[in-house]
Amino acid sequence: MTPTLTISRLTKRFGDVEALKAVSLTLEAGRRAALLGHNGAGKSTMMKIILGLIPYDGGEVSVCGSSPGSSSARAAVAYLPENVAFHPALTGEEQLRYYLSLRGESPRQAMELLSRVGLAHAARRRIGTYSKGMRQRVGLAQTLIGKPRLLVLDEPTSGLDPVSRRDFYDLLDGLAAEGTAILLSSHALTEVEARTDRILILSGGALVAEGMLADLRARAALPVALLVRPAPGRAPALVSAFPEASAGGDGLLRLSCAQAEKLPLLARISALGGEVADLDVIPPSLEDIYSHFSRRDGQ
Template structure:
């Protein structure tokens, strides 16, 4: 099956600055991908390359089977894009804004307008955008990105300005799109949000792709320890340290909770002791390395190798 996006050996230079350095990856249909990295890491440049707004200095970019930067790129109407900072004419209403973008994509306005209800703006459809809050403008931006049921959706910091309830609603929409076969790329600094929602993570640092894989794959490669938290009887933390034996580093998180770090090959042995008959443990929580920790690890590893 042809990938929705295929980048091969992509380099992008701006004068003497190499914004993207030899990046290659492909994104299949029906996948949610988190594109993460600090400011200046190359995330926005990659999004612009996929949109066809800029051309690579070297390498190739294929989106929906074609070069997105060519003038006759037919897949442009099947792309959806939400920039980090949305800007709309403040004198127009939400309904007028969406009708305008529908015409740009060759879609009937009547088919696009129900998207206002989908993002929770039905009651504000007749209000001027200049009266919208930041979160409302963000939702309007998402609605315009969804016009035409895109096969590729590129979202740059999409949940900025959204309250927790609206963030959940946003990710429900993303799940529905993915279930219909769309490829969704989320570029965000909100790593905790992305951890449970992205099927794959691409980590960028100074234009270099330093990691690419599922969370579980990145955890195996990183070999960071899993934290195991044991809840013991009141005042039993000291006994838990002694019971776990030598060679196990632990720290108290309270009078009843002790946390141990278990590297690969030691996790099962530690859990076996924690759950064996007679063990002074009332509950066990397993906390694998978070996306924040993985992100920091791969950046440190890359910088150490240079």
């Protein structure tokens, strides 16, 4: 199956600044990729190239089998920016009906699309009365017009409350299950950690790491943290058994070890039996991994 998005050794310069340095990646149908990077890392430049908004200097880009910006690519791609803007005098329904007409789709789909993003109750209110989160959901409804094969989302949950964010990712899960490829740029690392298939980390215009979260954890080889709660009255015994542990005011013992040492350390803890009341194993977070690869590139 041909990938929905293919980028091969993509380069882009702005004067003396090399914004993208031989970036290569693929994104298959139904896959969700999180594009991470600091401000100025090249994320916006890459998305603009994918959308056909700016040219590139070297390499190759294929969007749904076509050149970015071509009529066939535009018909298959939808984009949601961080800050959407709509005419404040139009209602949500009127705005969607207008965009549906522009895309050659039936305006009657407006209410269905607004229902999918949780805005059916406000469909006939003027957008000028909407909160930022509601306007963001209008933008998301707009991206669903025509069942795009590729969604490009730039900080899409900006302004959404926690419940709306959960509903948003549930909607993305459904779209991916239907075969839509999703490229999502976000600074909210805790959000994307569990709701994307692949992680792409840009730093200084270069793709410094990419893969599934488990693969990046293995490559980063960051330490694993273990939190041990002693049984009542058994804290001194545990401190004696684990002199390398640090004790906090919450009564927990904190241990750290390399990935390869995790199972032996768990075996040592389990051997203590009733002296241990509880145990939590905390792997490196996506934020830890992102910091590791970005810092490595800077060095």
